Amino acid sequence: MRAYRRGVAARPATDRTGMSTATEMTAGQGVVAPPATYGRLMQLPGFRQLLISSLLTRTASQMWTVGLVLFALQRYHSPSVAGMSLFLLIFPGLLLSPIAGALLDRHGRKRLMTLDFTVAAVCLIAIVVLAAADLLPVWALYVVLVAGSLTSTLSIAGARSFFPLIVPRDLWDRGNAADSVCFGVANITGPALAGALIALLGSEAALASAAVGYVAGAIALQGVGEPAHSADVSGRILVEAVRGLVYVVTNRTLRWIAMGFSTLNVGWGIVMVALPVVVFHLHGNAAVVGSILALGGAAGVPAALIAGRIRTEGRERESISLFGAIMGIAVLALLVPSLAVIAIGIAIAGGADAASSVSAFSLRQRRTARAWFGRAFAVSMALNFSGVPIGSALAGPVLGVSTTFAILVAAGLTLAGSALIQLKIPGVTPPP
Numbered sequence: 001m002r003a004y005r006r007g008v009a010a011r012p013a014t015d016r017t018g019m020s021t022a023t024e025m026t027a028g029q030g031v032v033a034p035p036a037t038y039g040r041l042m043q044l045p046g047f048r049q050l051l052i053s054s055l056l057t058r059t060a061s062q063m064w065t066v067g068l069v070l071f072a073l074q075r076y077h078s079p080s081v082a083g084m085s086l087f088l089l090i091f092p093g094l095l096l097s098p099i100a101g102a103l104l105d106r107h108g109r110k111r112l113m114t115l116d117f118t119v120a121a122v123c124l125i126a127i128v129v130l131a132a133a134d135l136l137p138v139w140a141l142y143v144v145l146v147a148g149s150l151t152s153t154l155s156i157a158g159a160r161s162f163f164p165l166i167v168p169r170d171l172w173d174r175g176n177a178a179d180s181v182c183f184g185v186a187n188i189t190g191p192a193l194a195g196a197l198i199a200l201l202g203s204e205a206a207l208a209s210a211a212v213g214y215v216a217g218a219i220a221l222q223g224v225g226e227p228a229h230s231a232d233v234s235g236r237i238l239v240e241a242v243r244g245l246v247y248v249v250t251n252r253t254l255r256w257i258a259m260g261f262s263t264l265n266v267g268w269g270i271v272m273v274a275l276p277v278v279v280f281h282l283h284g285n286a287a288v289v290g291s292i293l294a295l296g297g298a299a300g301v302p303a304a305l306i307a308g309r310i311r312t313e314g315r316e317r318e319s320i321s322l323f324g325a326i327m328g329i330a331v332l333a334l335l336v337p338s339l340a341v342i343a344i345g346i347a348i349a350g351g352a353d354a355a356s357s358v359s360a361f362s363l364r365q366r367r368t369a370r371a372w373f374g375r376a377f378a379v380s381m382a383l384n385f386s387g388v389p390i391g392s393a394l395a396g397p398v399l400g401v402s403t404t405f406a407i408l409v410a411a412g413l414t415l416a417g418s419a420l421i422q423l424k425i426p427g428v429t430p431p432p
Contacts, residue, residue, distance in 0.1 A: 049223035060213030062190020071203035080396030088145040090389035093152035094382040100153035101378025102240035109158040116155040117218040123148035124211035157378035176361040177308020187297025195290015244375025253367040256424035258383035264417025267410040269391020296350025303351035307358040316363035317425040323356035324418025331411040
């Protein structure tokens with residue numbers, strides 16, 4: 001690790017399972033750290049390059065997600081195909097997350113993330129070429145999406161575990177805020193670009209542009225130094241994958257973060273498919289869908305920056321659950337037959353999501369031992385995010401009942417997830 005060490009080593013707190021609930025403290029005596037500022041953060045070696053790579057690839061990911069839903073709705077005229085497409089783009093990779101985490105801790109992050117970006121670009125180009133040749137039946141689309149999903153956790157968990165390895169602990173809140181800003185900017189530019197390109201040139205143009213974004217992100221990543229590999233990982237990848245899964249399941253904090261966020265994200269997965277259906281019903285088009293989602297991303301940028309300036313240690317679960325509840329209430333805006341009201345609701349949800357993410361990232365880092373970042377983050381993030389593909393797959397059936405029913409289910413699940421986070425995640429055990 002190239003970042004300096006500071007502070008006095010402290011005894012990690014443990015939860016009721018006996019598992020360490022704090023990140024390993026850095027060693028060193030009598031070293032006074034400079035103030036925790038965004039300026040100091042941006043001077044860290046490799047941080048800016050990692051930020052640029054994350055911004056490019058997350059923008060590409062947003063374009064793929066939004067573009068895929070609109071592509072499926074327009075080409076196959078079926079919300080069920082759109083929902084299943086999103087499910088297959090995400091879920092198979094989540095199933096392989098324990099293996100991905102073990103590979104990240106064993107072999108490092110940069111080359112495995114580059115591999116995933118390459119696979120994503122190839123799959124996107126395959127969809128574009130096959131669609132242009134009119135050789136893309138639904139089953140072929142599903143096959144390509146599964147292929148693209150298999151390596152996805154390498155970059156998702158790789159990037160998320162990369163940041164705390166090159167950022168000192170006292171800068172984690174600001175580092176997580178910068179990371180969340182990347183999500184926010186990607187949530188602005190990705191959907192907006194996808195919607196505009198689809199409206200002007202067709203959905204294939206949006207998917208091809210996403211492929212370019214992945215290639216550019218892979219190139220930017222090469223300027224980041226590889227952190228030292230963990231010495232706690234054997235060459236038996238399957239064994240290490242199981243160890244990573246056990247670590248998360250037996251750590252009460254990580255377990256209930258996963259349960260709470262997966263429940264919340266089932267609701268958001270439904271929203272991702274329901275939103276374009278509602279917008280099209282109100283005579284909007286793909287560009288309007290992209291603009292509304294971009295507005296949610298725009299609201300997330302200042303929300304994340306403000307959240308990063310507030311020290312949340314010891315109050316993370318309250319922050320996460322509060323903003324989760326705000327998201328759930330904001331989802332109800334989709335019940336109002338007005339594009340303006342829907343846009344405001346998505347903007348509020350986007351800001352709340354970004355603010356809660358800063359606290360969630362910091363809490364996970366503080367309750368995970370450093371040597372387990374790759375394995376624990378891969379499993380934890382996969383469990384957290386698993387709700388999105390499940391929700392997208394459920395969207396078709398619940399939308400088949402009625403749009404109102406689907407939106408009420410989405411809001412209810414979002415509120416239930418935030419309640420689980422507040423009630424089940426343990427408070428910080430004070431040091432002895």
